[in-house]
Amino acid sequence: MNNERIYPAAPVLTSGQRAKLRSLASTLSPVTQIGKGGVTENFLTTVCDALEARELIKLSVLETAEYTPREAAEGIADALNAAVVGVIGRKIILYRRSLNGKRHIEL
Secondary structure, three states: OOOOOOOOOOOOOOHHHHHHHHHHHOOOOOOEEEOOOOOOHHHHHHHHHHHHHHOEEEEEEOOOOOOOHHHHHHHHHHHHOOEEEEEEOOEEEEEOOOOOOOOOOOO
16 A cells, blocks of 8 residues: 555545435446455555545455455455445445545535
8 A cells, every 4th residue: 555645534424425425426337346366455555546536436346255345345444544435235435535635526
């Protein structure tokens, strides 16, 4: 993961904010997939970069993954100081505000 940037603690989202983010995420395609390889350092770097660029991302958990979608969502969110917006089936929606000064999503 990018160690040169320190991200603040994961945002605490209200139910209204989560609903707004879920509606925005409904049209997104998954950025990457979690498979039998699990959550590696390279995977976390990819997700971190995607969160920095987009703020809101969707991930897909394959049937062969060693984690349930909820377990994977919580682990990734903890590692990257992101908020779990929702887990719908085998899809994970994560949100983290960008540090680059450009806010893509107003909550």
